[in-house]
Amino acid sequence: xxxxxxxxxxxxxxxxxxxxxxxxxxxxxxxxxxxxxxxxxxxxxxxxxxxxxxxxxxxxxxxxxxxxxxxxxxxxxxxxxxxxxxxxxxxxxxxxxxxxxxxxxxxxxxxxxxxxxxxxxxxxxxxxxxx
Numbered sequence: 376x377x378x379x380x381x382x383x384x385x386x387x388x389x390x391x392x393x394x395x396x397x398x399x400x401x402x403x404x405x406x407x408x409x410x411x412x413x414x415x416x417x418x419x420x421x422x423x424x425x426x427x428x429x430x431x432x433x434x435x436x437x438x439x440x441x442x443x444x445x446x447x448x449x450x451x452x453x454x455x456x457x458x459x460x461x462x463x464x465x466x467x468x469x470x471x472x473x474x475x476x477x478x479x480x481x482x483x484x485x486x487x488x489x490x491x492x493x494x495x496x497x498x499x500x501x502x503x504x505x506x
Contacts, residue, residue, distance in 0.1 A: 394480045402459045408452035415440050443502035450494045458483050 392400075419436040426432070439445060462483050466472055472479065 393477075394484075395476055398459055398462075398480055398483070401455055402463075405452035405456040405459075408448060409456060412440065412449050412452070443498055446498050447495060450498065451491060454491055454494070455487060458487050 415436050419433045422430050422433045422436075440449070462479050465479065466476065
């Protein structure tokens with residue numbers, strides 16, 4: 376006999392965590408993005424200094440992390456990770472601020488969006504202007 380499920384797959388997979396949970400997930404993703412960026416820099420330096428200039432790997436890595444799409448991703452990771460980390464520090468140092476966690480998350484996004492928007496503007500302007 377098969378059990379009947381009261382929750383559909385769509386409802387079970389839908390996101391219901393709210394803004395603080397979204398910040399938690401994005402903090403982990405941005406941390407991985409930063410580790411990826413630093414790892415690529417270390418790998419490019421390794422191939423230049425150890426393997427030598429005969430290898431195309433450092434050039435391929437440079438082309439990848441100098442692309443405007445990767446720059447937008449890394450800029451997002453760095454700015455979001457820093458601002459969210461500051462919010463977490465404030466919440467850790469002043470536990471009574473936990474009752475204002477949702478408001479602090481909104482404040483984080485209100486600071487993040489214009490800073491990231493300016494960066495996106497300049498990165499895309501340079502990318503499409505050929506700079």
